[in-house]
Amino acid sequence: MTTLAIDIGGTKLAAALVDNDLLIRDRRELPTPASKTPDALRAALHTLVEPLSLYAKHVAIASTGIIRDGVLLAINPHNLGGLLHFPLTETLEAITGLPARAVNDAQAAAWAEYHALRGDYRDMVFLTVSTGVGGGVVTDGKLLTGTGGLAGHLGHTLADPNGPMCGCGRRGCVEAIASGRGIAAAAQGELAGCDAKTIFIRAGQGNTQAADLITRSAQALARLIADIKATTDCQCVVVGGSVGLADGYLTQVRRCLAQEPSAYQVALQPAHYRHDAGLLGAALLAQGDRL
Ligand code: ADP
Ligand code: BMX
Numbered sequence: 001m002t003t004l005a006i007d008i009g010g011t012k013l014a015a016a017l018v019d020n021d022l023l024i025r026d027r028r029e030l031p032t033p034a035s036k037t038p039d040a041l042r043a044a045l046h047t048l049v050e051p052l053s054l055y056a057k058h059v060a061i062a063s064t065g066i067i068r069d070g071v072l073l074a075i076n077p078h079n080l081g082g083l084l085h086f087p088l089t090e091t092l093e094a095i096t097g098l099p100a101r102a103v104n105d106a107q108a109a110a111w112a113e114y115h116a117l118r119g120d121y122r123d124m125v126f127l128t129v130s131t132g133v134g135g136g137v138v139t140d141g142k143l144l145t146g147t148g149g150l151a152g153h154l155g156h157t158l159a160d161p162n163g164p165m166c167g168c169g170r171r172g173c174v175e176a177i178a179s180g181r182g183i184a185a186a187a188q189g190e191l192a193g194c195d196a197k198t199i200f201i202r203a204g205q206g207n208t209q210a211a212d213l214i215t216r217s218a219q220a221l222a223r224l225i226a227d228i229k230a231t232t233d234c235q236c237v238v239v240g241g242s243v244g245l246a247d248g249y250l251t252q253v254r255r256c257l258a259q260e261p262s263a264y265q266v267a268l269q270p271a272h273y274r275h276d277a278g279l280l281g282a283a284l285l286a287q288g289d290r291l
């Protein structure tokens, strides 16, 4: 059964057709519109999925935000241009005429990455370092979603009580420091106004401020990973997102984690499905896990 899978992130929207063997075709992307009102997102989703919906039997959505009863509720509305609330499944059902299911993007990616692990794994955690910092926790082979969809929002744990304000209303969250937006927000002088992608390029060219901003992110992520190990005793942590997958980033996180006591050491791996983990996890969940 062909699934129309959609991944809604703070920076980009992706959609593709996914078949029963998790093969992806006709993948396409659009920038996420930054608008407080839902109309721009509705219009972008329409443009994105219209050429694909004819070939699918159902829709599977992985989306940034807390997903409750098919509705997106932003914990950090700044990541979506101030948008707080968006009726995801209702909108996609209206656009495509197909039944739709939705799940948080990092929870979906965790599920896909858990299935990609080879060996006897029961406990793993996925982290995306992207527009924000998202997380998905698999414990004893089960994906945690929580009663209200909040489970795994590890980007909103505390990194620094004196750190920058987070869009969720809390000061010093991991997301406010380690995410693409957090990296960009701390840039000063010649780097002020640059996005995280540009800051990585500048670091590669030898810019020391850019390199320090990336190290600050990697340090916050490594401390989060030590906390995750202490909380879940997971067997591995898989890292995705465009910042998480950027050249050299995971190596830096490993170096920072190595400074922590031995009890908090855990294997770190880049996402097997790279930028498609969210799409594939949503498809897997909607298809009922036939793997
Ligand atoms: P989304 O959050 O929409 O899922 P991404 O995973 O692409 O999207 O994350 C977006 C963030 O990653 C932005 O802050 C962007 O500047 C940054 N980014 C995109 N490409 C790269 C790259 N090649 N290297 C480092 N950072 C990147
Ligand atoms: C934020 C939060 C999470 C999401 C994470 C990564 C919103 C809109 N999103 O912490 O639900 O999983 O970002 O999202 O509150 P991404 O856009 O970086 O992929």
Ligand code: ZN
Binding pocket: 076, 155, 156, 157, 166, 167, 168, 169, 170, 173, 175, 176
């Ligand atoms: Zn926060």
